[in-house]
Amino acid sequence: SQQGxxxxxxxSIQEGENATMNCSYKTSINNxxxxxxxxxxxxxxLILIRSNEREKHSGRLRVTLDTSKKSSSLLIxxxxxxxxxxxxxxxxxxxxxxxxxxxxxLKVLA
Amino acid sequence: DGGITQSxxxxxxxxxxxxxxxxxxxxxxxxxxxxxxxxxxxxRLIYYSQIVNDFQKGDIAEGxxxxxxxxxxxxxxxxxxxxxxxxxxxxxxSREQGSYEQYFGPGTRLTVT
Numbered sequence: 001s002q003q004g005x006x007x008x009x010x011x012s013i014q015e016g017e018n019a020t021m022n023c024s025y026k027t028s029i030n031n032x033x034x035x036x037x038x039x040x041x042x043x044x045x046l047i048l049i050r051s052n053e054r055e056k057h058s059g060r061l062r063v064t065l066d067t068s069k070k071s072s073s074l075l076i077x078x079x080x081x082x083x084x085x086x087x088x089x090x091x092x093x094x095x096x097x098x099x100x101x102x103x104x105x106l107k108v109l110a
Numbered sequence: 111d112g113g114i115t116q117s118x119x120x121x122x123x124x125x126x127x128x129x130x131x132x133x134x135x136x137x138x139x140x141x142x143x144x145x146x147x148x149x150x151x152x153x154r155l156i157y158y159s160q161i162v163n164d165f166q167k168g169d170i171a172e173g174x175x176x177x178x179x180x181x182x183x184x185x186x187x188x189x190x191x192x193x194x195x196x197x198x199x200x201x202x203x204s205r206e207q208g209s210y211e212q213y214f215g216p217g218t219r220l221t222v223t
Binding site (some may be wrong): 003004006033035040041042043044045048088090095096097098099100101102103105 | 141143145154204212213219
């Protein structure tokens with residue numbers, strides 16, 4: 001399967017703690033994106049990191065990319081109950097085809 | 111408001127019936143996509159379309175069909191040949207190059223009994 005592998009599959013933390021999730025692929029990574037999905041809803045784009053970037057920040061989000069290891073990580077700092085959701089990585093294969101990871105289910109306890 | 115809509119939100123069908131899921135976007139995006147999501151799983155690509163009157167099979171196209179007669183619309187038909195059609199179906203669109211973010215609809219949950 002071309003799907004990306006994400007770990008952990010599920011993560012439960014207390015409000016205010018940091019949450020880290022990782023994504024890895026067997027194929028080369030090209031412009032890695034992270035998405036968020038609230039239960040039973042569509043996905044929402046969070047951040048894009050290009051192949052020539054190693055780290056990117058957006059608000060409480062920090063993303064790293066290691067193309068040699070074909071992996072990426074998403075860090076959410078000072079988590080809130082509203083961050084409870086599933087998080088997916090996605091990369092591009094060819095020009096149009098996106099390949100998503102298996103997802104990490106994050107639960108932030110108030 | 112610009113966005114992508116899917117209807118209906120919930121759909122129930124009997125086994126052996128074909129069913130068509132609607133997807134409409136007013137973002138002026140060229141590319142549109144259909145994904146299937148099973149419980150606790152990631153997204154798997156069914157079909158994608160780069161431009162009107164053109165579409166390509168994804169990883170799990172068997173038992174599905176699509177059309178792209180208008181830029182705004184990309185309906186998905188789940189045929190009776192699809193062995194396990196019960197799932198959450200997500201439609202998405204993006205600008206012409208694959209490095210751009212995808213915009214997702216709210217999804218349609220299909221239950222076939």
